[in-house]
Amino acid sequence: MLKSVLVIGAHPDDETMLVGGTLALLHSRGVAVHLVCATRGEGGEMGEPPLCSREELGAVREQELRCAARQLGIASVRILGYTDPLVGPDEELYPFEADFDTLVEQLRAAIREVEADLVLTHGRDGEYGHPAHRLLHRATKAAVEHSTRQPLFYTFAARVPGIEDHIWNDSEPAHLALDVRPWLDIKEAAALCYQTQHALFKRRRNLETVREALRTTESFHRYLPPVREGYPQDPFADLLRAAGAWVPRTRGT
Template sequence: MAELPPILAVFAHPDDEAFPTGGTLAHYARRGHPVYLACATRGEAGQLKDPTLTVEDMGAWRTQELEASCRALGIEPPIFLGYRDSGRNERLRRDDLQALHNANLWEVEAKIRDLIAALQPKILITFDPHGGYGHPDHLVVHRAVAAAFYSSGYLPHPPQRLFYSVFTIERATAMQQSGQADSILGGLDPKVFGVAENTLAVRMDVQSYLPQKRAAIAAHRSQFADRIQAMNANLERLTLMEQMLSVETFALGGTRGPITRWPLQDLFDGL
């Protein structure tokens, strides 16, 4: 029996995979697809959100969290690209030459293209053009992955589709109106950082993968502990999060073949 085609997801930090794509990655892994996750950094600039933890090396700690998340989702162990977390806003590491936002974009693209050549994924997944919520590292990864999708066309087995993980305008608006002061979209225009419904290429119902997805989120305890505690204390926020966790949405960033219907039924529809 032939092996099912691989998927490669590329993100910037440990935890980027859990909320927006965890159910989708778990779904395809369970179906037998090799599912790989490349992470540009080890999340060194992350802020410790769980005061009960003693963390001396944030990068090493978050590496272990990402490894645990991958096990929970049933996907391959993470692949690290070797850059440092840039932080953002007032914590932006402007003088760190190893920080991802200071990296040579062509070098980042080349590393991703090398992974494509080695793993031969049929599907690529990454951030949308706004980097989800404008994080500088997310923007670098988006640009590098999009560039690698196109520059890998000469390879014997280039990826056939590139997908962006996206929020809809309605979901982005609901996140803000729920009173989540710590929302990643706080203060951002939902019409800019979200997408219209007719932009969605795929809407994945991942309700049946919520146990794996919750376990992946829980693995990132250093980053999510305070948010999970706040949600559990507020039924409205918990209900909204349950709705968000159950559906994952993707826009189409590129294709090497015809799209015969819209929207697609899943990432491989028509391939």
């Protein structure tokens, strides 16, 4: 049975925008969802017009994160406190600076402390290639591999054939895809907490509202244990399939 899930994200809002519908589902099924966020997103945008100063942004985004966590029913939030660097010229993105072994040890400790049965994090490609997401993927994978608990290990934003989205991790085909529209109101309430990021959410695809920026399909690739053939069978997969998730490769069966 799935009792405890640990979600590991690089920036405030990753948990909501990439996997928020599923987190709301897990909470509604009595699963304790815990969140680790590596940074306070202090290198990001302040809003249009700016809602705070650059110096205040980390604290403001932390409050936004705690607001979103309440909406999603997240049981605990742990911020590792790495510094999110500024976006460079030409929109270039950077990872946060971290000693890799220390980061792995912090994640391992979090897995142990929340007694995680499942660890969920960024894909190997960092969704749209974000180096902070890729770094956290590598560190989380190492932490899970060195964990005595041997939790299930899944990544989110796995590629779903037939649905175009620039955030899919191309090297990770989805084992499970879920239509999250039944939980979209909760996902929207969480996204609305991120006032400093609303302009960014809408600008990417020229949208009028935050709700339109929310993805209605969330998807997952299982790393551990590896899926040999067919579809994954484990407590997370069972819970998702009972909620209507499909297996992209064998859709229709």
